[in-house]
Amino acid sequence: MTRPISRRAALAGLGTAAASAGCLGRAENIAGRDPHSQLTLEINATPADSDPNGIRIARQLEEHLTAVGIDVRLNTVGQTDLWRKVLINQNFDLYVGQFVETEPFDPDALYGLAHSRFVAEPGWQNPFGLTEIAVDDLLERQRRVTGSARTDAVDALQETVCDLQPFSVVAFPDALTAVQENRFAGWTEDRQPVSVSGLLELDATSDAGSGDDGSTDGDNATGGDTTDGGTTDGDTTDGDTTDGDETAAGADADGGAGAVLRLVTTDDRITENWNPIAAEYRKHGTFTGLLYDPLVRADGESTVPWLAADWERVDETTVDVTLRDAQWHDGEPVTAGDVAFTYEFLRDTSMGSVETAVPTPRFRGRSSIVEGERVIDDATVRLSVPDVNETVAARALQVPILPEHVWSERTGAATIAGFEFDFETTEAIVSNNADPVGSGPLRFVEATAGESVVFERNPDHFLARSASEDDADASDETTGPRAGIPDRYHGKPAFDRLRIEVLPSDISAVESVAEGLADATVSNLGPESVPRIGRSADTRLVSGRSAAFYHVGYNARRGPLSNPRFRAVVARLIDKPAIVDDAFEGYAQAAASPLAASPDAVPDSLAWIDGTDPVHPFFDDGGSLDVEAARAALRDVGYRFDDEGRLLSRGQ
Numbered sequence: 001m002t003r004p005i006s007r008r009a010a011l012a013g014l015g016t017a018a019a020s021a022g023c024l025g026r027a028e029n030i031a032g033r034d035p036h037s038q039l040t041l042e043i044n045a046t047p048a049d050s051d052p053n054g055i056r057i058a059r060q061l062e063e064h065l066t067a068v069g070i071d072v073r074l075n076t077v078g079q080t081d082l083w084r085k086v087l088i089n090q091n092f093d094l095y096v097g098q099f100v101e102t103e104p105f106d107p108d109a110l111y112g113l114a115h116s117r118f119v120a121e122p123g124w125q126n127p128f129g130l131t132e133i134a135v136d137d138l139l140e141r142q143r144r145v146t147g148s149a150r151t152d153a154v155d156a157l158q159e160t161v162c163d164l165q166p167f168s169v170v171a172f173p174d175a176l177t178a179v180q181e182n183r184f185a186g187w188t189e190d191r192q193p194v195s196v197s198g199l200l201e202l203d204a205t206s207d208a209g210s211g212d213d214g215s216t217d218g219d220n221a222t223g224g225d226t227t228d229g230g231t232t233d234g235d236t237t238d239g240d241t242t243d244g245d246e247t248a249a250g251a252d253a254d255g256g257a258g259a260v261l262r263l264v265t266t267d268d269r270i271t272e273n274w275n276p277i278a279a280e281y282r283k284h285g286t287f288t289g290l291l292y293d294p295l296v297r298a299d300g301e302s303t304v305p306w307l308a309a310d311w312e313r314v315d316e317t318t319v320d321v322t323l324r325d326a327q328w329h330d331g332e333p334v335t336a337g338d339v340a341f342t343y344e345f346l347r348d349t350s351m352g353s354v355e356t357a358v359p360t361p362r363f364r365g366r367s368s369i370v371e372g373e374r375v376i377d378d379a380t381v382r383l384s385v386p387d388v389n390e391t392v393a394a395r396a397l398q399v400p401i402l403p404e405h406v407w408s409e410r411t412g413a414a415t416i417a418g419f420e421f422d423f424e425t426t427e428a429i430v431s432n433n434a435d436p437v438g439s440g441p442l443r444f445v446e447a448t449a450g451e452s453v454v455f456e457r458n459p460d461h462f463l464a465r466s467a468s469e470d471d472a473d474a475s476d477e478t479t480g481p482r483a484g485i486p487d488r489y490h491g492k493p494a495f496d497r498l499r500i501e502v503l504p505s506d507i508s509a510v511e512s513v514a515e516g517l518a519d520a521t522v523s524n525l526g527p528e529s530v531p532r533i534g535r536s537a538d539t540r541l542v543s544g545r546s547a548a549f550y551h552v553g554y555n556a557r558r559g560p561l562s563n564p565r566f567r568a569v570v571a572r573l574i575d576k577p578a579i580v581d582d583a584f585e586g587y588a589q590a591a592a593s594p595l596a597a598s599p600d601a602v603p604d605s606l607a608w609i610d611g612t613d614p615v616h617p618f619f620d621d622g623g624s625l626d627v628e629a630a631r632a633a634l635r636d637v638g639y640r641f642d643d644e645g646r647l648l649s650r651g652q
Contacts, residue, residue, distance in 0.1 A: 112365020123361025
């Protein structure tokens with residue numbers, strides 16, 4: 001039996017063997033071939049203090065990849081560094097993360113996530129580098145057709161994406177939030193509790209403006225006449241604060257006589273960056289979503305006007321949008337020019353100043369629906385929208401509208417110490433947007449990086465204004481400043497200030513709520529923190545299903561992950577039921593499709609039945625990994641192992 005020798009030994013004897021045998025060419029031919037090496041893959045994830053669920057998924061995958069012979073390096077980095085590595089620099093093998101939309105989303109969300117037109121763009125636009133004509137065709141088709149034809153296209157799209165596995169859906173988590181109920185009511189359990197809509201639907205109780213939080217007494221949450229849900233329509237203070245040290249509870253130094261909503265989080269990004277288009281600094285965009293208004297908002301199964309008073313399709317390719325009377329936080333009016341600027345800006349943040357467009361790293365999937373814009377008058381903008389269905393057209397209107405007089409100053413190339421850094425990076429993309437100017441129901445007050453941030457209620461927002469404030473003769477809300485907006489949002493938010501404090505762990509965040517120092521947690525809570533919630537009589541667990549699915553993302557730009565058959569095998573190394581039981585302790589639902597938050601949208605072929613993935617089932621051997629079955633699957637797709645059971649990186 002011929003025994004292999006090391007490369008070093010072979011080279012040492014090469015000269016002697018070649019000279020004695022007279023076969024130098026043969027020796028050089030053999031020695032010149034690089035030997036196969038073990039395949040190495042890096043998994044990127046955030047540490048446990050940042051996301052206890054994600055790191056558990058990463059560790060299980062690390063264990064299973066190692067078991068089948070792959071050299072695995074688990075790299076834990078902060079959330080900002082993770083998204084910069086994955087979304088901006090596209091320098092990764094695999095990562096574990098959450099999708100950015102928390103509410104059940106329309107299938108068109110997959111357009112930005114998987115269409116090949118975005119493969120060269122940074123951000124949440126196809127971060128996996130998938131290039132597949134069949135996927136592109138289905139993405140385009142679902143935008144055009146309606147009714148059963150769209151259902152068929154979306155079903156086929158899900159089946160194709162799940163087969164190709166540019167990313168593996170792992171589970172849809174329960175959004176676990178610890179809340180105090182003695183100061184604010186209305187913490188919802190049918191969606192992500194701490195979301196834009198969730199926070200706007202809160203109602204202040206009689207204890208909200210006084211008590212242990214340290215704020216001064218008041219008859220109600222915000223002063224003025226009480227309206228729907230016990231909230232007020234009256235003006236609040238202009239943001240002047242009183243002197244003195246600020247307490248952890250957000251007391252008098254947070255200003256005003258009204259209620260202060262106090263949240264605690266382990267994610268410090270909102271204390272350092274308020275740029276709504278910065279992919280690496282945004283998670284779900286909850287707080288920037290309260291700073292910046294979109295034209296319309298999704299409201300369950302329907303779409304409601306927001307900054308737009310109305311919109312109508314003029315013809316098959318044109319939508320006219322009429323704006324409400326609104327103003328930016330700096331007092332400038334919101335105009336149709338701002339809307340037109342926003343859509344052009346999202347396509348190219350350089351506004352044509354460089355040869356190649358520099359698109360925004362967020363909202364491109366939605367904004368790509370709009371192909372042109374024209375100002376009709378100060379309150380009307382005409383958008384060129386191709387022949388898409390109404391659902392997709394409405395989604396195009398769900399982007400944050402930006403003030404032209406602020407962002408037009410950020411279209412130049414980003415610089416470091418006065419030197420241009422990269423013509424493909426504009427100042428708009430890297431700016432932290434200090435002192436943000438939006439038009440939303442909250443406006444920025446102050447922040448201490450890594451510690452806390454304070455926002456205040458915008459008294460000039462159309463939610464806060466009543467019809468009588470603008471028109472004394474108005475008898476209803478059909479033509480008033482908030483016409484078309486559901487009653488539950490009228491007069492909101494129900495707090496004068498929102499204070500977010502950063503704590504080191506989800507355990508300390510829960511304890512802060514239990515001790516009455518905070519009203520609710522923001523971060524993903526690990527299941528081990530849940531028992532601590534019940535130790536306080538005034539604290540309870542709010543568990544709402546989130547659409548922000550956990551997933552393993554693959555970089556299809558580099559081998560072997562460019563091979564869909566290899567990705568399919570890796571997908572079968574993820575034991576989703578075990579992750580739900582062990583990592584989430586049942587506070588999640590395993591799934592195969594990214595649309596599983598809306599079960600009616602998932603075809604029977606992708607339904608999760610009997611605890612088994614319908615497309616890429618786990619290599620199960622009585623509750624543990626069937627290593628031999630996994631290795632056999634890798635051999636079937638052309639991979640080889642050495643005598644020590646290591647998967648070789650070449651020959652795939």
